[in-house]
Amino acid sequence: MSEDRENRTPNFIRNIIEEDLASGKWDGRVQTRFPPEPNGYLHIGHGKAICLNFSLAEEFGGKCNLRFDDTNPVKEEDEYVQSIIEDVKWLGFDLGDTIFYASDYFQQMADFAIDLIRKGLAYVDDLTADQIREYRGTLTEAGKESPFRNRSVEENLDLFQRMKNGEFPDGTKVLRAKIDMASGNINMRDPVMYRILHASHHRTGDTWCIYPMYDWAHGLEDSIERITHSICTLEFEDHRPLYDWYLDALETYHPQQIEFARLNLAYTIMSKRRLLQLVKEKHVNGWDDPRMPTLSGMRRRGYTPESIRTFAERIGVAKRDSMVDMALLEFCIREHLNAVAPRYMAVLDPLKVKIVNYEGNGEFLECINNPEKPEAGSRKVPFSGELYIEREDFREDPPPKFYRLAPGREVRLRYAYFITCVDVIKENGRITELHCTYDPQTRGGDAPDGRKVKSTLHWVSARHAIPAEIRLYDRLFNVPDPSNADGDFLDHLNPDSLQTTQGYLEPALQECRTGDRVQFERKGYFCLDPDSAEGRPVFNRTVTLRDTWAKIEQKQSGD
RNA sequence: UGGGGCGUCGCCAAGUGGAAAGGCACGGGGUUUUGGUCCCCGCAUACGGAGGUUCGAAUCCUUCCGCCCCAGCCA
Numbered sequence: 001m002s003e004d005r006e007n008r009t010p011n012f013i014r015n016i017i018e019e020d021l022a023s024g025k026w027d028g029r030v031q032t033r034f035p036p037e038p039n040g041y042l043h044i045g046h047g048k049a050i051c052l053n054f055s056l057a058e059e060f061g062g063k064c065n066l067r068f069d070d071t072n073p074v075k076e077e078d079e080y081v082q083s084i085i086e087d088v089k090w091l092g093f094d095l096g097d098t099i100f101y102a103s104d105y106f107q108q109m110a111d112f113a114i115d116l117i118r119k120g121l122a123y124v125d126d127l128t129a130d131q132i133r134e135y136r137g138t139l140t141e142a143g144k145e146s147p148f149r150n151r152s153v154e155e156n157l158d159l160f161q162r163m164k165n166g167e168f169p170d171g172t173k174v175l176r177a178k179i180d181m182a183s184g185n186i187n188m189r190d191p192v193m194y195r196i197l198h199a200s201h202h203r204t205g206d207t208w209c210i211y212p213m214y215d216w217a218h219g220l221e222d223s224i225e226r227i228t229h230s231i232c233t234l235e236f237e238d239h240r241p242l243y244d245w246y247l248d249a250l251e252t253y254h255p256q257q258i259e260f261a262r263l264n265l266a267y268t269i270m271s272k273r274r275l276l277q278l279v280k281e282k283h284v285n286g287w288d289d290p291r292m293p294t295l296s297g298m299r300r301r302g303y304t305p306e307s308i309r310t311f312a313e314r315i316g317v318a319k320r321d322s323m324v325d326m327a328l329l330e331f332c333i334r335e336h337l338n339a340v341a342p343r344y345m346a347v348l349d350p351l352k353v354k355i356v357n358y359e360g361n362g363e364f365l366e367c368i369n370n371p372e373k374p375e376a377g378s379r380k381v382p383f384s385g386e387l388y389i390e391r392e393d394f395r396e397d398p399p400p401k402f403y404r405l406a407p408g409r410e411v412r413l414r415y416a417y418f419i420t421c422v423d424v425i426k427e428n429g430r431i432t433e434l435h436c437t438y439d440p441q442t443r444g445g446d447a448p449d450g451r452k453v454k455s456t457l458h459w460v461s462a463r464h465a466i467p468a469e470i471r472l473y474d475r476l477f478n479v480p481d482p483s484n485a486d487g488d489f490l491d492h493l494n495p496d497s498l499q500t501t502q503g504y505l506e507p508a509l510q511e512c513r514t515g516d517r518v519q520f521e522r523k524g525y526f527c528l529d530p531d532s533a534e535g536r537p538v539f540n541r542t543v544t545l546r547d548t549w550a551k552i553e554q555k556q557s558g559d
Numbered sequence: 560u561g562g563g564g565c566g567u568c569g570c571c572a573a574g575u576g577g578a579a580a581g582g583c584a585c586g587g588g589g590u591u592u593u594g595g596u597c598c599c600c601g602c603a604u605a606c607g608g609a610g611g612u613u614c615g616a617a618u619c620c621u622u623c624c625g626c627c628c629c630a631g632c633c634a
């Protein structure tokens with residue numbers, strides 16, 4: 001753990017906490033929080049925030065609260081709170097025994113509002129939403145004060161009470177803080193604290209018909225929970241003066257708000273609104289579609305919590321807007337899966353091979369389960385005279401540097417025999433089968449005479465093969481920054497982001513259970529999808545292996 | 560033309576006056592029954608530009624340039 005800490009790159013937030021600990025600012029406490037609104041599924045950007053807040057607490061012996069910022073019933077649903085709890089737990093952080101809800105503080109917030117009214121710092125406004133907008137002014141011109149701004153404390157108290165009691169229809173009145181209509185910071189131009197919303201809340205039902213606005217609610221939530229460091233994203237920087245103003249005016253416990261840059265990942269989007277649109281309009285198959293940057297999608301795709309946590313650690317935390325390469329995420333998942341995923345053989349795009357001099361009825365060959373993990377042991381894989389290999393592993397007319405099978409060429413079948421291609425069978429110009437000879441002396445994959453081959457191919461015995469659906473994923477969009485590209489972001493969806501193939505698996509793969517992650521040798525890491533049926537497995541490709549040959553070939557076609 | 564931020568290698572990111580960490584990517588080499596993994600090596604005389612202060616500046620000052628956010632009764 002302490003070694004862990006030394007390996008971490010310093011960041012400005014950790015520095016602030018260390019200084020606070022040194023000066024005794026919060027009596028040595030570190031209390032953070034992750035405050036999602038339950039209006040959608042969590043994505044990898046939230047993952048960054050979760051890792052940040054929980055890791056900081058963990059590192060300094062503090063606590064991090066999972067708190068639902070459920071102040072807007074019209075957008076929030078219980079389905080989302082359940083998914084968020086599942087995702088945070090999945091990432092592996094300790095939630096303690098309490099999950100917090102802003103809605104549990106509605107009464108306290110209303111009491112605080114009465115305090116503010118009594119201090120003459122809040123008033124009920126009868127202006128319409130349109131009028132409030134007009135009165136707010138613009139970025140360069142000051143706003144003007146509402147004619148209702150100077151109502152008496154008594155009148156405000158009465159009106160606010162009646163708002164709470166449900167005497168007024170939606171939109172007819174709001175409670176506002178009395179700050180400064182001429183402030184350069186628009187957030188300070190008498191911000192709305194409460195609006196009337198006769199809407200049923202997923203937790204409080206119809207108890208309330210007024211709901212607090214974010215700025216008013218959030219600082220109070222932090223204050224009530226005795227948060228020390230309230231970490232949020234950059235766009236809330238302008239809100240900090242208001243956060244501070246409310247807490248100062250109330251003369252109550254006052255955490256420090258700190259802002260960092262949210263995550264942007266190339267070739268995908270991180271906007272909940274747009275993600276929701278992809279789901280609603282069926283551009284993807286639900287929030288957990290493996291192409292989605294949601295935590296549930298990544299989980300289904302085969303990402304591990306560990307890989308996401310190391311990713312979050314490696315991208316760092318800073319204040320500048322940035323766009324992280326997919327390559328780093330992929331590196332993180334490969335790194336973890338390389339260490340833990342058992343190896344199997346599976347052919348994604350089958351080409352039949354007949355071993356013309358093979359006379360036996362078949363046999364079992366010993367295969368290592370994970371060369372990175374000797375304790376994973378080995379298994380027996382059936383071999384026979386009819387096999388499938390990968391279509392792309394054969395070239396009738398091999399280009400330079402292509403080491404795989406070709407007419408007259410000898411290669412190794414992994415853990416099996418050397419084979420040599422002696423004939424190519426075609427139908428209407430398409431290769432349908434290869435005839436090969438094998439060398440019985442090379443059983444297991446080594447030639448007693450010491451001769452070498454330039455490549456090793458994976459294979460599956462045709463007679464024993466299990467047919468499977470394999471889903472190959474590519475980036476969801478074909479531009480790095482779809483949200484800021486020309487036209488609608490939907491115009492940039494990658495039409496080939498999902499390709500389905502029918503392949504063959506070695507029999508041992510039958511034992512996989514939903515969610516199991518494996519390596520298909522030479523092809524990548526795969527994960528058994530919940531769509532699988534008995535005898536009809538469906539595998540998702542999490543990520544390919546690094547592919548040096550693909551790079552060489554691409555370079556060749558480039559010149 | 561208001562307010563708030565940010566500019567260090569292709570992508571992230573340390574560094575807070577003593578002289579450019581690290582990771583990814585990329586290139587080269589070695590090992591290898593996964594063209595995987597692993598291991599070596601290389602990769603910013605340079606920190607948005609220009610001035611200035613200083614023995615010394617990415618770090619301080621001036622000025623210019625560029626990018627991001629804010630005018631919801633959303634969060």
